[in-house]
Amino acid sequence: MHTALRCPMCGTMNPVGNVYCDRCHARLVPMAAAPSQPAEPEPDRSPIKGLSLPTIPPEHWQEPSHIQPGEPEEAPIGETTEPQAGDDWLTQLRSGGVEGPADIPAQSPEIEFPLEPSDEVPPTESAESEMEDWLAGLRGAAKEMPVAETEVVAEPLEPEPHPMDTREDWLDQLRGGIADEIAAEAPSYPPETTAAEEMTEPVEVEIPDWLQELEPIIPSPGVSPEAETVPPVAEEEAPALEAAEMPDWLAEIAAPPMEAEVEAPMPSVPPVAEEEAPALEAAEMPDWLAEIAAPPMEAEAEAPLVGEAELPTGGLEELPDWLKEPGIKVPTQAAPAVPPLVEFPVGVEATAPPDWLAELEKEAEISAPPAVPAFEGVISPSETQELMPAEIPAWMEALRPHPEAAEPMDLEPAEAGGVLEGIRGALPPLGIGIEVPTDQPPVEPTEEAVEALLSRAQLLQSLISQPEGTPVPVSGKREGWEWGGRIQHWLIMLTLLLAVVSTLILPQFMGFQFPPVAQPVDSPAVRQMYEVIEGFTEGTSVVVAFEYGPAEADELNLVTMPVLRHLFSQPISVTIVTTRPEGRRIAESILEEVGVADGEWVKADYHILGYRPGNAVGASQLLGQVSRDSGSPQAVVVLTSRVVLLQQWIEQTRAQFQGQVPVLAGLSAALEPVAAPYWATGSGPLRGFASGLGGAAAYEAASGTVGKATERFNTLAIFHLFAVGTIVLGAVVYALAGLGRKKS
Amino acid sequence: MPGELTDTIGYVGLLLGAGLSVAIFSYLLGDNPLYRVALYLFIGALVGYSFGIVIRDVFYQMVFVPLLQNPLVVVIPVVLGLLLMFKGFPKYAYIGNFSMAFLVGVGAAVALAGVLLGTLVSQVNATGQALAPAVWTSLPLGFLDGVLIVVGTLSTLMVFHFAAPQPQQVGGFWRPVVRVIQGIGRIFLTVALGVAFGGALTAAISIFIGRTQAVIDVVQALLSR
Numbered sequence: 001m002h003t004a005l006r007c008p009m010c011g012t013m014n015p016v017g018n019v020y021c022d023r024c025h026a027r028l029v030p031m032a033a034a035p036s037q038p039a040e041p042e043p044d045r046s047p048i049k050g051l052s053l054p055t056i057p058p059e060h061w062q063e064p065s066h067i068q069p070g071e072p073e074e075a076p077i078g079e080t081t082e083p084q085a086g087d088d089w090l091t092q093l094r095s096g097g098v099e100g101p102a103d104i105p106a107q108s109p110e111i112e113f114p115l116e117p118s119d120e121v122p123p124t125e126s127a128e129s130e131m132e133d134w135l136a137g138l139r140g141a142a143k144e145m146p147v148a149e150t151e152v153v154a155e156p157l158e159p160e161p162h163p164m165d166t167r168e169d170w171l172d173q174l175r176g177g178i179a180d181e182i183a184a185e186a187p188s189y190p191p192e193t194t195a196a197e198e199m200t201e202p203v204e205v206e207i208p209d210w211l212q213e214l215e216p217i218i219p220s221p222g223v224s225p226e227a228e229t230v231p232p233v234a235e236e237e238a239p240a241l242e243a244a245e246m247p248d249w250l251a252e253i254a255a256p257p258m259e260a261e262v263e264a265p266m267p268s269v270p271p272v273a274e275e276e277a278p279a280l281e282a283a284e285m286p287d288w289l290a291e292i293a294a295p296p297m298e299a300e301a302e303a304p305l306v307g308e309a310e311l312p313t314g315g316l317e318e319l320p321d322w323l324k325e326p327g328i329k330v331p332t333q334a335a336p337a338v339p340p341l342v343e344f345p346v347g348v349e350a351t352a353p354p355d356w357l358a359e360l361e362k363e364a365e366i367s368a369p370p371a372v373p374a375f376e377g378v379i380s381p382s383e384t385q386e387l388m389p390a391e392i393p394a395w396m397e398a399l400r401p402h403p404e405a406a407e408p409m410d411l412e413p414a415e416a417g418g419v420l421e422g423i424r425g426a427l428p429p430l431g432i433g434i435e436v437p438t439d440q441p442p443v444e445p446t447e448e449a450v451e452a453l454l455s456r457a458q459l460l461q462s463l464i465s466q467p468e469g470t471p472v473p474v475s476g477k478r479e480g481w482e483w484g485g486r487i488q489h490w491l492i493m494l495t496l497l498l499a500v501v502s503t504l505i506l507p508q509f510m511g512f513q514f515p516p517v518a519q520p521v522d523s524p525a526v527r528q529m530y531e532v533i534e535g536f537t538e539g540t541s542v543v544v545a546f547e548y549g550p551a552e553a554d555e556l557n558l559v560t561m562p563v564l565r566h567l568f569s570q571p572i573s574v575t576i577v578t579t580r581p582e583g584r585r586i587a588e589s590i591l592e593e594v595g596v597a598d599g600e601w602v603k604a605d606y607h608i609l610g611y612r613p614g615n616a617v618g619a620s621q622l623l624g625q626v627s628r629d630s631g632s633p634q635a636v637v638v639l640t641s642r643v644v645l646l647q648q649w650i651e652q653t654r655a656q657f658q659g660q661v662p663v664l665a666g667l668s669a670a671l672e673p674v675a676a677p678y679w680a681t682g683s684g685p686l687r688g689f690a691s692g693l694g695g696a697a698a699y700e701a702a703s704g705t706v707g708k709a710t711e712r713f714n715t716l717a718i719f720h721l722f723a724v725g726t727i728v729l730g731a732v733v734y735a736l737a738g739l740g741r742k743k744s
Numbered sequence: 745m746p747g748e749l750t751d752t753i754g755y756v757g758l759l760l761g762a763g764l765s766v767a768i769f770s771y772l773l774g775d776n777p778l779y780r781v782a783l784y785l786f787i788g789a790l791v792g793y794s795f796g797i798v799i800r801d802v803f804y805q806m807v808f809v810p811l812l813q814n815p816l817v818v819v820i821p822v823v824l825g826l827l828l829m830f831k832g833f834p835k836y837a838y839i840g841n842f843s844m845a846f847l848v849g850v851g852a853a854v855a856l857a858g859v860l861l862g863t864l865v866s867q868v869n870a871t872g873q874a875l876a877p878a879v880w881t882s883l884p885l886g887f888l889d890g891v892l893i894v895v896g897t898l899s900t901l902m903v904f905h906f907a908a909p910q911p912q913q914v915g916g917f918w919r920p921v922v923r924v925i926q927g928i929g930r931i932f933l934t935v936a937l938g939v940a941f942g943g944a945l946t947a948a949i950s951i952f953i954g955r956t957q958a959v960i961d962v963v964q965a966l967l968s969r
Contacts, residue, residue, distance in 0.1 A: 554954025581794035651862030669946035
């Protein structure tokens with residue numbers, strides 16, 4: 001007769017009235033609702049459904065002889081035949097319909113807790129054959145334990161080995177003893193049945209009040225209203241062992257919904273789904289479920305899966321049709337009634353084995369039991385203690401830090417200056433080398449390679465040894481060259497200033513006349529040009545092309561004016577064209593300056609045809625347009641300072657009129673070498689030209705007038721003298737400098 | 745009043761021209777901002793004026809007016825001109841290739857005809873006739889001019905002879921001769937380049953004299969007022 005309750009977690013004996021353990025505060029009394037009557041055995045069995053469960057229950061579960069009506073089908077561990085004295089309070093609780101430990105349904109573990117990998121433990125092997133010595137010893141010690149004063153109904157399942165039987169029998173013995181003890185303290189425990197039996201049993205579940213009220217209206221043929229099938233506890237597990245190996249996630253699954261204080265499942269506990277099935281069905285069965293489930297008892301016997309139990313519940317109106325079909329169970333409000341697998345007391349480490357188990361192990365004198373963690377990643381302190389130290393490989397052992405060997409790191413000196421001042425280790429120390437292991441033999445360097453390396457090293461050393469203040473030449477120009485260039489600029493400026501003052505300013509402001517240096521030269525080209533213009537008859541069409549801009553106007557205007565005066569003094573028709581945009585404005589300004597508009601000497605008429613783009617194409621179009629407007633021109637006068645423009649007019653005139661139309665040109669002095677071949681050989685249409693200020697002066701001389709060209713011709717000659725003198729002076733200085741460099 | 749305004753504008757123009765001329769001349773002292781201001785102002789004014797001329801003389805007179813009077817005449821040029829504007833967009837620049845092909849083709853044809861007839865054929869013909877007795881009389885120095893023309897032309901052309909040396913047989917004899925002719929040609933080239941430099945210098949001095957004279961005229965006009 002027990003007067004105390006042993007805590008399933010720590011093994012402490014607590015008074016009977018305690019709900020929680022005084023030491024570890026673990027719940028001592030389960031909270032699952034229990035039926036008042038033991039479940040009737042159901043001969044008809046159906047395959048077990050659930051996750052990780054065998055579909056067919058073991059044969060020893062199915063033996064009819066083993067299952068007695070009105071008795072628990074199987075109670076391998078902890079099954080009690082009748083309530084013990086001193087458990088009146090539990091009997092009262094049961095009779096009053098209060099949930100108590102007797103209402104704890106059979107622990108049909110849904111999840112297996114293999115002590116060993118499943119592949120290593122084939123289900124067909126006998127447990128006895130796999131029993132190890134240490135386990136046998138432990139079992140023997142467990143048999144001798146005086147903890148089980150209650151009658152153990154369940155016998156070792158030797159005839160029919162079960163996969164779960166692969167666990168050691170000592171655990172079964174131990175579990176049986178503990179279960180007996182608990183059963184003795186908790187009377188009216190329902191007869192335990194296996195999960196398979198629960199599945200095959202009719203709906204012997206606890207019917208809620210609301211369902212009981214409906215029972216007269218909805219009779220169930222196979223189930224009496226009073227029949228409250230208590231989900232039997234399949235196995236009374238050793239709480240300490242279960243608690244020691246219970247992972248957190250399982251505790252989270254098992255504890256919150258039911259709050260039934262059940263010992264932690266052993267590794268061989270059957271899946272929870274099998275155990276939860278009757279509880280779910282018995283808890284709160286809705287009408288639709290009762291209607292569906294009552295006639296076909298086989299379907300009712302099927303336990304819902306855990307997943308199904310976790311499905312969100314809802315009203316019937318929210319269920320789809322396929323769920324309303326017979327044979328499909330939809331758990332609704334029954335889920336909360338499912339007793340929990342285990343409930344861990346708050347503040348107690350679930351992995352701590354109880355003292356009695358430690359003592360038991362000591363008695364068993366287990367030298368080195370194979371400590372296989374039930375779940376990966378969850379290792380209790382006891383398991384940690386049992387772990388054998390692994391053999392560390394040599395390469396890993398070499399990496400073991402040796403505090404005594406560690407030497408303090410030498411701090412490098414801090415930078416003394418610069419942006420890195422105060423920073424240590426900013427510059428890598430010299431002499432750091434990385435040895436690269438290689439299997440190849442070292443190559444002997446040749447003498448040439450050594451010499452090359454030495455030469456490079458010497459060069460690098462010389463570069464490094466240069467002082468920091470060594471100036472680096474930025475450009476290739478010598479310093480003296482800049483001064484020489486400046487002197488040249490100043491010398492030229494002084495020469496031009498002297499020429500300007502002597503030839504332009506003094507005569508104009510002081511009446512000083514510089515003696516004439518040169519006279520206009522009677523140029524044959526100019527003479528021929530004059531003769532051609534002079535030979536124009538009345539009505540002759542002459543095309544005048546102004547092909548220069550304001551940048552060249554200071555020179556070409558002097559050439560243009562005598563030619564235009566000569567042209568407009570002839571009774572001809574002048575057509576002014578240009579292929580440069582600014583040519584028209586130049587033409588208008590020079591005609592205005594010459595006085596063509598109101599001059600009495602003007603006998604010719606003119607019109608400005610304007611600008612035509614396209615260079616050679618434009619010139620060809622202009623010639624063609626003039627030919628269409630006023631017939632073929634008798635001459636083309638080109639006024640330009642560009643070689644390309646002169647050539648295009650010569651070539652286009654030659655190409656369009658087959659050399660019958662003469663070309664006259666008033667050119668810049670720079671174009672005289674270009675125009676001379678066309679005129680000298682008489683090969684082209686160029687019949688005469690006047691180039692530069694000298695040609696203009698010559699034309700004025702030929703025409704018997706004195707214009708600006710003649711006035712400035714002497715100035716030009718004097719400038720030539722200054723320019724020639726400067727050139728000669730520079731050549732002499734350069735020659736002397738060259739001689740000096742050669743001597744040095 | 746208009747006369748005075750015109751005179752005032754004329755004086756302002758003269759002063760502005762004189763100031764810009766002095767700014768350009770300041771380059772003799774080295775590159776300076778005054779020179780750059782005058783240079784940029786001159787280039788900008790020239791481009792702006794040219795753009796106005798193009799709008800007036802080309803777009804208005806040659807495109808817009810004919811487009812109103814007889815559109816069929818300018819349809820193709822206008823289309824080609826519009827296609828040419830796609831050259832401003834790299835993605836669609838190929839569309840302008842039609843106009844560019846037309847321009848390049850026509851330009852090359854016109855220029856080639858002029859070069860062949862106006863320069864190449866005529867120059868070769870003139871060089872060949874330089875030694876003819878009928879031409880001597882028209883040359884200043886007669887036969888000597890003819891010889892200078894022929895020798896100068898051939899030797900100058902031989903300067904640009906870049907054939908590989910052939911020391912065997914005729915090549916061994918011809919190479920020294922070519923070297924002598926190339927030497928003579930270099931003399932002619934040097935003289936021609938000297939003449940070109942002299943002509944350029946003369947042109948520059950002429951322009952400088954003209955500009956300086958313009959500044960002096962402005963100063964004299966201001967002093968005389």
